[in-house]
Amino acid sequence: MTTCGHLDQVQDVTADSAEGCTDCLAIGSRWVHLRMCLSCGHVACCDSSPNRHATAHSGASGHPLIRSVEPGESWRWCYVDQALV
Structure with a gap:
């Protein structure tokens, strides 16, 4: 995994x-x-979905980090660093 400088933006x-x-x-x-979204909790669709709402949310809000909410998945992604964190 790549180092991400945005982990301080993760909220509860x-x-x-x-x-x-x-x-x-x-x-x-x-x-x-x-x-x-790990900054505000907004649930949105992935880039394989027709509308790519998670990416759009990140771009509009400036919130860099998401996590999968699919069963059995626990990965996180930083849009800014384009990396799993």
Whole structure:
């Protein structure tokens, strides 16, 4: 794994949705996999999903870190460093 200088932005957050991608649910779209922002808890869809809401959220908010919320997965990703952390 690569060193990430953004781990100080990880907060003790709760997912803002247990139902799926918050943004896809709002527009009636679908998703493939879910990610959660580690700065604010926003749940959004992955880059394999049609709308790529997790990446869009990171770009709009400046929040660099996400984690997978898929069952059995525990990895985290930094958009800024383009690395698993």
